[in-house]
Amino acid sequence: MIVYLTWKSVQNRKLTSLLCVVSIALSVALLLGVERMKNGARNGFTNTISQTDLIVGAKGGPLQLVLYTVFRIGAPTNNIRYSSYTEIKNFPEVDWTIPISLGDAYRGYRVVGTDENLFKHYRYRGDKGIEVLDGQIPKGVFDVVLGYEVAQKYQHKASDSIILSHGISERSIMEHSNTPFKVVGVLKPTATPIDRSVFITLEGMEALHFGWEDGVPRKEKDISPEKLKKENIHIGQITSFLLKTKNRIQTLKLQRRIDSFPKDPLMAVIPGVALHELWRTLSYVENILYLISLCVLAVGLISVIISLYTSLNERRREIAIFRALGSGIGKVVSLLLFESTLIVLTGIFIGIILLYLGLYFVRPFLESNFSLFLPIQLLSPTEWLYLGGILLGGITAGLIPAIKAYRNSLQDGLTIQV
Amino acid sequence: MKPAINIQNLSFHYEEAHPILELDTFEVKMGEKVFVYGPSGCGKSTLLGLIAGIFLPQQGTLEVLGLDFGSTSKGKRDEIRGKEIGYIFQTFNLIPYLNCLENILLPCIITPQKKDKITKPLEQEAALLADHLNLTDVMHKKARQLSVGQQQRVAAARALIGSPQLVIADEPTSSLDGKNTNEFLQLLLREWEEKKFTLVFVSHDERLAEEFNRSVSLPEMNRIRK
Numbered sequence: 132m133i134v135y136l137t138w139k140s141v142q143n144r145k146l147t148s149l150l151c152v153v154s155i156a157l158s159v160a161l162l163l164g165v166e167r168m169k170n171g172a173r174n175g176f177t178n179t180i181s182q183t184d185l186i187v188g189a190k191g192g193p194l195q196l197v198l199y200t201v202f203r204i205g206a207p208t209n210n211i212r213y214s215s216y217t218e219i220k221n222f223p224e225v226d227w228t229i230p231i232s233l234g235d236a237y238r239g240y241r242v243v244g245t246d247e248n249l250f251k252h253y254r255y256r257g258d259k260g261i262e263v264l265d266g267q268i269p270k271g272v273f274d275v276v277l278g279y280e281v282a283q284k285y286q287h288k289a290s291d292s293i294i295l296s297h298g299i300s301e302r303s304i305m306e307h308s309n310t311p312f313k314v315v316g317v318l319k320p321t322a323t324p325i326d327r328s329v330f331i332t333l334e335g336m337e338a339l340h341f342g343w344e345d346g347v348p349r350k351e352k353d354i355s356p357e358k359l360k361k362e363n364i365h366i367g368q369i370t371s372f373l374l375k376t377k378n379r380i381q382t383l384k385l386q387r388r389i390d391s392f393p394k395d396p397l398m399a400v401i402p403g404v405a406l407h408e409l410w411r412t413l414s415y416v417e418n419i420l421y422l423i424s425l426c427v428l429a430v431g432l433i434s435v436i437i438s439l440y441t442s443l444n445e446r447r448r449e450i451a452i453f454r455a456l457g458s459g460i461g462k463v464v465s466l467l468l469f470e471s472t473l474i475v476l477t478g479i480f481i482g483i484i485l486l487y488l489g490l491y492f493v494r495p496f497l498e499s500n501f502s503l504f505l506p507i508q509l510l511s512p513t514e515w516l517y518l519g520g521i522l523l524g525g526i527t528a529g530l531i532p533a534i535k536a537y538r539n540s541l542q543d544g545l546t547i548q549v
Numbered sequence: 550m551k552p553a554i555n556i557q558n559l560s561f562h563y564e565e566a567h568p569i570l571e572l573d574t575f576e577v578k579m580g581e582k583v584f585v586y587g588p589s590g591c592g593k594s595t596l597l598g599l600i601a602g603i604f605l606p607q608q609g610t611l612e613v614l615g616l617d618f619g620s621t622s623k624g625k626r627d628e629i630r631g632k633e634i635g636y637i638f639q640t641f642n643l644i645p646y647l648n649c650l651e652n653i654l655l656p657c658i659i660t661p662q663k664k665d666k667i668t669k670p671l672e673q674e675a676a677l678l679a680d681h682l683n684l685t686d687v688m689h690k691k692a693r694q695l696s697v698g699q700q701q702r703v704a705a706a707r708a709l710i711g712s713p714q715l716v717i718a719d720e721p722t723s724s725l726d727g728k729n730t731n732e733f734l735q736l737l738l739r740e741w742e743e744k745k746f747t748l749v750f751v752s753h754d755e756r757l758a759e760e761f762n763r764s765v766s767l768p769e770m771n772r773i774r775k
Contacts (some may be wrong), residue, residue: 136658143646200568240744452642454603456707457631457660459624545598545636 133462137470140449147438148474152153158431159521160485165515167490169417171505174256177406179323182254182375183229184382186405187211187219187389188371190396197405200231200371203241203324209231210368213333215395222388224381227252229373232336235307235440237295237329240281242334242367252375254324255469256504265289267332272338272361275312279320287314295329307339321506334364337477343351374399403486428521431478432528439471439532447539455545462531463540472522472530479518481508485548551615552683553579553715553747559609569595569771572609579714582741582748584761587720592769593616595721595749600749601634602626612716631660635708635746638722641705643692643700650688652673654708663711667765678706682736698729705737715747724751734760 141148150298179202188196189209209332210232220228229252250261250268266289269276275295277287286504291314297305312331320326331339336357367444376382382401389399450463470475490507510518554577562568570592577583587593598604602618611618614633618626629637643652653675657664667674679685682702683684687695695703701721708716716735722730738760741748750761758764 133658137645139646167705305710372766448642449644452638452644452655453638453640453659455601455630456639456656457627457629457634457663459627462659545603545638 133466133469136138137466137473141470141473144438144442147442151435151438151474152478152481152533154431154434155475155481155521155525156481156485157190158424158428159415159479159482159518160489161427162517162521163486164489165424165512166418166484166517167505168468168503170350170511171503173410173417175322175504177403178256179406180253180255181257181377182252183373183402184376184379185374185386185389185399186402187374187397187399188373190398193400194336194406194409195197196371196398196400197409199233201324201402203233203243203328207289207370209396209399210370211372212395213366213369215397216369216372217393218394219371221393222385223412224376224378224385226377227286228375229253230333230369231371231373232333232369233371234338235295235336237281237293237296238285240278240296240327240329242329242331242336242511244309244331246333246479249330252332253325253373255321255325257319259321260411261321261325262319264319266314269315269335271313271315272332272334272359272364273310273312274332276316276318276327277314278318278326280326281329282314282317287317289314289316295331297339299335307419310339310341313365314398320499322498325492334361337364357400366444376502411514428524430522432524435471435474435525435528436531439467439475439529440535443532443536446536447543450536451543454540460540463477463539467533467536468526471532473524475525475529478525479521483518550579553577553611553614554749555610556599557610559599559606559611561599561604561606567772570599570606572596572770573714573772575766575770577747577749579747581763582738582747583750584764585749585767586692586753586755586758586764587751587767588753592771593596593767594719594769597636597717597751599750600715600717601636602630618749628660628662631656632662632666632711633714635716636711637701637708637716637718637721639723643695643703647694648689648691649679649684649695649699649703652703653678653684653709653710654698655763656710666711674710675706678709682706682738690696690761694737697725698732703732703735704708705740706732707742709740709746712744713746714740715749718748718750720752722754722757723749730754730757743771 186196186200188200188207189211191208195205199207216228216230217226227248229248230245233241235242241325241398247268263276265280266276282288292311293314294311295307297307312335318325376385386399386401453463453466454460487507490505494505494507497505515522551771556572559572560568569764580635585593595604595715599606600613602613605611605618615627616629628698644655647655654671657667657671664671676685676688679688682705684699684706687699692700692703701724705721722733725733734757750757
């Protein structure tokens, strides 16, 4: 019956109650949304590469190695010998390797020289592999496969001819105009840096630089076709490579072995460790987002206090009536608390619905424009904790007007001195 | 038989420095209808709050319906008020968003003991009272749509439902015009004739006193003078 009275009373103050519910719902949706995006960004980040046990490159900063190998950010300082690569590749504990050769770009997108292992073994977000949307993987020396975003941006399709440029800046003056590449395929979107890369063969990477000396092209442009046959091209260096062991337990041992590789100054990095380290340095952004959503929540809770507080005067009469009709002061207070709890609960419930509706509609947009992959999943324990906190906050917010009502009621007795 | 209200040597204050009420003796017999003359500022609200068990005196005896309130728990006092005391306010104090019927039945919603007292179906009980108080036609109107006269009669019905032993009317007619005052008083007294509850009727309008068994003046009883 108390429920009935509360319901009637809330109905009587429809607009303010509704505004309260809406503000709680919005702050709940925002808080959870930020939480989802935070996790989505982190997972997207750490899941850019999976199943790879070690990333191997020239000695230097481990973070840098991960950045240029996986994220195509920054420039590699040194290359490693191809012979070192083939030697390590044939270690008995190695399952597979993916060579990566960097240094050129196509209109600002990095060119990655690699081999068919990339398409066979590269995994992201658990066990998702790279798939070709249209065409095939690069086989010939002048074959190129475009990441989804690159192809979308320049509307390239199979059999287009493109010119790669030397160096990695967007406006490179030096173009490999004497070695045009043919687009043989476009990759499916992955929401990872793969989408923003251009893939050629290791041989293609070498062929690009035929006749180059000291970073500039030699005057004469004619290169004999014989030299450009794939089997005749000798690969001298690559930038780095990804490696998976047959048995994960061997990773640390192998890492030590590579770090002390006698013929080449190599370094092996466990990607997960490096990625977490990198994410930690970015986490201040995360904290700012979190703080903002907490502020929004605080505003929502304050609106509950304000709404209950402003309705308190008109309810003084109500409270005196209830008192006269035999309800104890505790009952009056619990009526107010019940009401604020009801408002907060409804707000939370609608907020959750808003979250999922929002996720459903915004997801494709975030995935294609920001490479942010947000799975639609049940509420996590952390999120339940947030909701519990909000509920607790709401009850506390309801306590303030309830205490005020208690005081009024003590003072008023049965006569209202408004 | 114990008196309905028995007050002896009572004193009450909200703040120690400002005593509000000091009464030597005030007694109301069971079934008596008493007129209390009480202009504003004489401690009338406080006295009614005490009788209703909202406040407790700092000194003296306060017995209501045979119960010594001084030694009765707050919960028990609330229960007695809900069950056996009907209260009519000066300003009607209906819940504006409930309809007439819901307002009359409100005590039964708030105090389950009140509901248990009523043997008839609640609706029937309310309808009977409404019939006595000329409210039958407006039972499903919202309280805020009623005229002042109707509102006060709804308030009376609310106070009378479940046959309380004691009815306190706090200036029930001061918001009504002459015609409504008369009508209200006659209906209330007719209910009293029928049910013989104890009626404490407070008003600043001394002309109404002649309708009652007895008339007392609170300013004369209260030793605290303003």
